[in-house]
Amino acid sequence: MEAAKGNNNRGGSNQSDLSSVVVAAHELKSPLVLMRQLALDIASGKLSNEEQRRVVDQLVHVSEKGLRLTSDLTRAEAVQSVLFDMQPVNAISVCDDVADELAGLYNAHGRSLKRSRIRALPPVVANRDLLRRILVGFADNALHYSDIDGVVELHAQLLRDKKLVRLGVRDYGPALSNKNWRQLVRNLGATQPVQARPQSSGLGLYIAHQFAVSMNGRIGAVRHRDGASFYVELPISQQLTLL
Amino acid sequence: MSEAVRVVIVEDDTWLAEHYMRVLRRSGYEVYHAPHALAAIDVIDQVVPDVIVLDVLLTGTTALALLHELQSHEDLANIPVILATNLADQIALDDVASYGVRRIVDKASMQPEDIAIAVRSVAKP
Numbered sequence: 576m577e578a579a580k581g582n583n584n585r586g587g588s589n590q591s592d593l594s595s596v597v598v599a600a601h602e603l604k605s606p607l608v609l610m611r612q613l614a615l616d617i618a619s620g621k622l623s624n625e626e627q628r629r630v631v632d633q634l635v636h637v638s639e640k641g642l643r644l645t646s647d648l649t650r651a652e653a654v655q656s657v658l659f660d661m662q663p664v665n666a667i668s669v670c671d672d673v674a675d676e677l678a679g680l681y682n683a684h685g686r687s688l689k690r691s692r693i694r695a696l697p698p699v700v701a702n703r704d705l706l707r708r709i710l711v712g713f714a715d716n717a718l719h720y721s722d723i724d725g726v727v728e729l730h731a732q733l734l735r736d737k738k739l740v741r742l743g744v745r746d747y748g749p750a751l752s753n754k755n756w757r758q759l760v761r762n763l764g765a766t767q768p769v770q771a772r773p774q775s776s777g778l779g780l781y782i783a784h785q786f787a788v789s790m791n792g793r794i795g796a797v798r799h800r801d802g803a804s805f806y807v808e809l810p811i812s813q814q815l816t817l818l
Numbered sequence: 819m820s821e822a823v824r825v826v827i828v829e830d831d832t833w834l835a836e837h838y839m840r841v842l843r844r845s846g847y848e849v850y851h852a853p854h855a856l857a858a859i860d861v862i863d864q865v866v867p868d869v870i871v872l873d874v875l876l877t878g879t880t881a882l883a884l885l886h887e888l889q890s891h892e893d894l895a896n897i898p899v900i901l902a903t904n905l906a907d908q909i910a911l912d913d914v915a916s917y918g919v920r921r922i923v924d925k926a927s928m929q930p931e932d933i934a935i936a937v938r939s940v941a942k943p
Contacts, residue, residue, distance in 0.1 A: 604904055607926075608834075608904060608925045609831060609833060611926075612834065612837050612930060613833070616841075616930050621844060637833070719830065748854075
């Protein structure tokens with residue numbers, strides 16, 4: 576089952592701005608709570624050397640996650656008022672960058688992020704940084720929803736008839752309930768954060784939507800029996816065909 | 819020698835769960851982890867714990883659905899539950915006591931040992 580939205584409704588009000596702030600605050604609370612607990616655990620002096628190394632490693636990854644979120648929020652706000660460079664981008668190399676960037680995080684969770692079904696693709700018209708941020712966000716989210724010891728896959732495929740490239744992240748975890756799926760479908764193109772999964776504030780999807788729309792793309796989701804895929808579709812570059 | 823008190827932690831943040839497990843094991847508890855409600859049902863059914871530590875916002879389904887499920891099983895309905903949540907300021911103990919919830923712990927302000935103290939306070943001797 577699949578759902579996608581790409582409308583470019585950028586209207587906002589003070590009320591929705593306030594909602595966004597509340598959601599952002601809620602989203603940042605989880606990493607801060609975890610960091611505090613880990614720091615207190617280290618301070619207790621009760622950890623073995625090995626445990627201490629592991630907890631410090633977790634602290635670094637959790638703080639990086641929080642920093643990614645604040646950086647994405649700033650960027651998402653900026654895309655509404657600033658034009659970004661768009662250029663032909665090699666989508667496969669962006670997938671490689673994302674897999675490399677998150678390898679340490681996945682490894683620390685005992686999971687792996689694999690590139691699959693990625694074949695030669697034409698370049699897409701995109702802003703490389705925004706595309707990377709979308710995929711990092713999806714992969715970061717998938718880590719949370721994948722089963723322990725599980726694999727998360729990065730996909731890229733050409734949709735020939737639509738002249739689009741679809742880049743997605745597939746997780747293997749608890750299936751979305753009908754209620755949550757309907758909510759997600761309703762809100763994929765929302766102009767403010769909406770809850771996508773029970774634990775989620777929906778902020779990640781909101782940010783990904785903002786980034787995708789600013790690149791004339793769209794985000795979507797596919798529900799599987801054993802998890803979900805979240806993807807972004809972007810137009811392929813026609814530049815080479817003009818030569 | 820008496821058997822160790824068995825605790826099942828239902829928490830989808832694996833690193834926070836790992837933290838709880840470290841603290842509880844240091845205090846001598848036998849600890850099990852389930853990352854989401856569906857897994858929790860299996861683990862609880864298998865272990866029949868003395869105490870359940872439950873996050874409220876879980877992947878897949880909410881804690882309330884799990885609490886409902888537990889209440890529908892005679893052998894599991896009386897297991898004391900501790901809610902460990904970021905939403906502590908929004909949940910009144912009286913509202914959830916009928917679901918077996920005996921304590922609510924605020925993740926944002928708790929000290930690491932608070933989880934062990936809460937377990938000790940509800941575990942039957």
